[in-house]
Amino acid sequence: MANVAKTVSWSGREQTEDEGEITPLLNGTSNAGDQPHRPCLSPNFFPIGRLRTVDLGEHNQEQETELTTTFTKEIPHNENLLSLKYESLDYDNSENQLFMEEERRINHATFRTVEVTRWVICGMIGIFTGLIACFIDIMVENLAGLKYQVIKDNIDRFTERGGLSFSLLLWVALNSAFVMVGSLLVAYIEPVAAGSGIPQIKCFLNGVKIPHVVRLKTLVIKVFGVILSVSGGLAVGKEGPMIHSGAVVAAGISQGRSTSLKRDFKIFEYFRRDTEKRDFVSAGAAAGVSAAFGAPVGGVLFSLEEGASFWNQLLTWRIFFASMISTFTLNFFLSIYNQKPGDLSNPGLINFGRFDTDENSYKYFELPIFILMGAIGGILGALFNALNHCLTTFRIRYIHRRFLQVIEAMLVTGVTATVAFVMIYYSTDCQPLREEAIDYPLQLFCADGQYNAMASAFFTTPEKSVRRLFHDPPGSFNPQTLGLFTLVYFFLACWTYGLTVSAGVFIPSLLLGAAWGRLVGILLTVVPNGVSWADPGKYALMGAAAQLGGIVRMTLSLTVIMVEATGNVTYGFPIMLVLITAKIVGDYFVEGLYDLHIKLQSVPFLGWEAPVTSHSLTAREVMSVPVVYLRRREKVGIIVDVLSETSSNHNGFPVVENTVDGSQPSRLCGLILRSQLIVLLKHKVFVERENLSLIYRQLKLKDFRDAYPRFPPIQSIHVSQDERECQMDLSEFMNPTPYTVPQEASLPRVFKLFRALGLRHLVVVDSHNRVAGLVTRKDLARYRIGKNGLEELDLAQT
């Protein structure tokens, strides 16, 4: 450790380097003051032991690159990789002089205005989210209604005179057409709109920036994609995507502008930073849940469970407000649309319908049955997740061309329709038509006045099937029908999740669970003869909870969502039991679906706590070294070179004191972000040697905010050779008080600080307050509990 790096110039032309003998200069105290410190060291010259030694944490420029349209091609299929392409959000305000000056100007009255504005924004988030939900609902109802009517007429015509294969063709063709359009939109215009978006929002709230995820374009594609895929008869729901939609609405409204539309309304400029944006996105996600399930409290809990690390009462209350407004808006407009204004019976996209509690209340001895159902749900959920995991890996490897994705989506659509048709065709489960109108009763080969029961599960939107399974009187479904339906639908739903269409997995899970739950209920009435308490609807509800819990593994929030969607709290306790069992059983086998997908995309997702056995690691072992740092007063040329160097792609740089003679070790005095440097370069905030001041007074916080969040790349900024010789004084723009940890701090300690405060960069210092390294999200996310104890993931550029 006595080797000393020679002077390395950043111009990239005149490197004179004693290769192979380079020491990580800043590592520890062993290099105390015996060499001239240079601000930047080319990482290329360091021995690459592990990948981590050249890992510089956060990758790439802060502007969103346009790589993501080819997104699916590049997903590493090795689960032990951690991708470097994801950037972090920064929930720690850069408290530089500009920021502090603004904050100090804020008196109590101004603050009140800001606070009221936040409430107004939350109200708007609620209203728009509710309106979007309303739009989706009405569109789906009309499109799907039209489709089913056409097919039903066709089937009715051909049932008598034979030739039902034409009907099948028509069905397949119509569905494929819908899905094709939906899939084309997603695959070619905005791939990030695929799926439910819940994993993406989870990541966002966790602090990972997924490119494009909160853009207006994504929202538009998502909304139309959902309408088309649900209308196209896939085994999907429109509820999950509402959460994503709400989040986009929130991100859009709170920033007061749309970069896609190139409109800046010049409002809400105060909120143009990650901290505020995250809070609003939480509110948006909650509003989405609320509109999807009519569950405002569940929405709040979802946001907190998935995102919040720090619980703030005022924030929670605002989130709740947004949720409330969202469900109310949906309810209000849907009741008008349904021509029952003031009815208020449509709080969410899915409504489980009213369970008549007096009759159906449960008994003690049913609790073990419910627990058993929870276990079944856990096992089935784990199976679902494991299968989908294999499928997704396959997709990542082989189906990464866009047209293949579209074709796969159409294939699944065709198979779904065909399977449904065949099952309806061969079903002999005829039920008498009752008063409550079934929307599209298919008579087929049943006697007059009867309808095909299988069709009532397959030949309608999944939401309606769920409600029918919950509420149709005992005897509406044959056990055989339910069993067959469960089996087939399980594989269909599993195949469907992960297709390149916008769609959610909530409703298929509920439907699946409701089917086998109802089956359990029926079996209970049949096997011990004449049991009165085993209402099939109740068991359908428990099955639905078990299956959904087994797949997504949400906990408190899902309980509340189910209770709110059910409309009464009587079943709260059994639902909790079911969910807790499903989670424990499911977690024994495999993770939740969303977590699996997050892992498959190698996202640096931070859990709630550091891995339990990680106490033996310290910041020294975890941190990225060597770290590129800058001096308080730095040459412009060096800054440009640091930013241009692609291998040194941290987004934050510690700033150290300039020393008079260069012989003293340099102490940490701040932290500056790549984005801030870019704005500084763009505005030419340079200081000539003779002319030390004045110029940079003109730069305002507004300049930084205007550039947020898509900062220009360094390549777009021209710096002349003369300018390169200028100096730049970073004092005013750097964060002078970054959080630091000593090198000896244990990983759990570092993790706790990082996670609780939502940091992006955490500077590791030695006992003399000199920069020793930098901890970023990836350095922490790469430790994971595996089968053999603590595992270390590799980092990959893909």
Added chain:
Amino acid sequence: MANVAKTVSWSGREQTEDEGEITPLLNGTSNAGDQPHRPCLSPNFFPIGRLRTVDLGEHNQEQETELTTTFTKEIPHNENLLSLKYESLDYDNSENQLFMEEERRINHATFRTVEVTRWVICGMIGIFTGLIACFIDIMVENLAGLKYQVIKDNIDRFTERGGLSFSLLLWVALNSAFVMVGSLLVAYIEPVAAGSGIPQIKCFLNGVKIPHVVRLKTLVIKVFGVILSVSGGLAVGKEGPMIHSGAVVAAGISQGRSTSLKRDFKIFEYFRRDTEKRDFVSAGAAAGVSAAFGAPVGGVLFSLEEGASFWNQLLTWRIFFASMISTFTLNFFLSIYNQKPGDLSNPGLINFGRFDTDENSYKYFELPIFILMGAIGGILGALFNALNHCLTTFRIRYIHRRFLQVIEAMLVTGVTATVAFVMIYYSTDCQPLREEAIDYPLQLFCADGQYNAMASAFFTTPEKSVRRLFHDPPGSFNPQTLGLFTLVYFFLACWTYGLTVSAGVFIPSLLLGAAWGRLVGILLTVVPNGVSWADPGKYALMGAAAQLGGIVRMTLSLTVIMVEATGNVTYGFPIMLVLITAKIVGDYFVEGLYDLHIKLQSVPFLGWEAPVTSHSLTAREVMSVPVVYLRRREKVGIIVDVLSETSSNHNGFPVVENTVDGSQPSRLCGLILRSQLIVLLKHKVFVERENLSLIYRQLKLKDFRDAYPRFPPIQSIHVSQDERECQMDLSEFMNPTPYTVPQEASLPRVFKLFRALGLRHLVVVDSHNRVAGLVTRKDLARYRIGKNGLEELDLAQT
């Protein structure tokens, strides 16, 4: 600032000090290495500018002092004071070598055992809390039943032949007897058991250690106190105290021992630290809410809203489990007691009864009415709080003797009974007896087959009155009865809260609100003739929510509690609206009741965020200086003197590096707690000059845990003159990586770190990592937004 402190010896005998010229030595960089640093400086010798400069943050020994029995005498009545007598809990583990060695020994399997143990403990917390609730309920029912039966018989007898004043006397005497015993218990045995305990639990979860608050003795007094005060007919409820009871149960069980009973079960030793204890106390409080209201989700939210700063999914799920078990246990045993096993209709101590939703669902145009009711609730709540605030100030000043407190409680009891009697006596509101039996219908002067309606509100436990107001059919109460009842009960309840009895304010608030809410409902049916939608029960519910919200100002958790207690979610939306309005309106006038009481006790309570206008303050201005610090290898005599010095009463001491020649400034290398030093001294972990090692190997983490939480005072430890000359090596016991902030960090930044991580001591360092000061809870809590912007509270020893 060029003055230099001369050498100060801590023996206390040979101080040679240049008085009046002492500089806060460690303040900033101005003292760089130009004087010999001494570890400890007597604060007596520093100029006392503001009180803060000698404030040494946390006061007194860590063991709980026995001062608190005289608690009520000493409460300062100046609201601009912050008491120094409260200590902080430390939610940051001291990661010293012993701790790290233990943690490193924990492999995945051991961790799983620990995790399972946590679940088992939560289950036990739920069971015991449920059992306590069950016990309270049954006792109250029997005692109150007996009392009401005796009085009813007496009244019935005397109604005919005159002489009802005997009945009044009997009533007053019986009630006073109950309350006297309850009040004596509280006043003379455990004053901290007074009231609902919710403010105390709020403080505990916030990180403030209120003496005696989670002791077994407190629990016993609380339980019997509640039974007696409710049976004694005061305007109180038994729900609030359940929260406190649950918290005590949790603290007791999780520690696996009772210091009061001197029993150590030698289990759960791993959990003997503040971090773990806090988590279990959260679960206990949630279990208490759950048992009180049958609201498991509401309980979880209560705990989170009041306590958690860091949301952890696993923890939340455990809290939920405890809540669930608690309400289930209560339900199970109460249904057996009520001889309807399996009925499951008693999830909580109060049950609002089933609202039949189909009939009573609300209409759009009722929402503005509800909002108006919320505003009324906010105003009435603010009035209630303001009156109670004056009353409490009066009590603090004048009623601080125990016998006066008992007499006041009896006086209130007598007045309550008398007022009730007079109102019943003069009431002419006779209602026909219906099928549903009223427990103790008083006929008085009504015709046969009728009963006195005023008596049905006054002559029963408040819980039953609430249910009657919610569910009795329209016409059961006269508007005059309700109006008069509201007026009288308002003042009675306000007078009652704060008496030296164990009792809660939830039920009186609900009753009050239900009364005026029902009145609003009746007026709505009367004024616009023949309105069908204005069901009085619905309006009673909204009034109850409004009034309770206006008084306690809880937000999300209260909404969920109300919804869960109501048993269906239909009224969720209007309840939210009502609560949000009540909070906004109420906050405009005065704070919530609990917050007022916390303030009146000068507790250093930390809000969610730093005051909004505090960006201009930095750590340098906020921190305590000078701070007493120790050297890594320190003389035993100095340590004893530091601990004995009452004016230097911090509970944590920064540890600095020993320097060879004493001329170099000393760098921070750790933090050691007073409690740790005391254990070290007690075990004589000394190092002779010649014999540097070996001895302290024998000290285990267990020794520290056994002493937790009541560490002996320093006075009880004898250190001989020879031992004073020994050295003590703190390296192994200090926390080597305490969190630090630079002096320039803004107050909000310091606050955020402190609050999010639940710290107790935060070391402020200069740019050379030298100790500059120490920030404790009091340094942060003393800044508050007042009428004129940022206010600074004074610190007081009382």
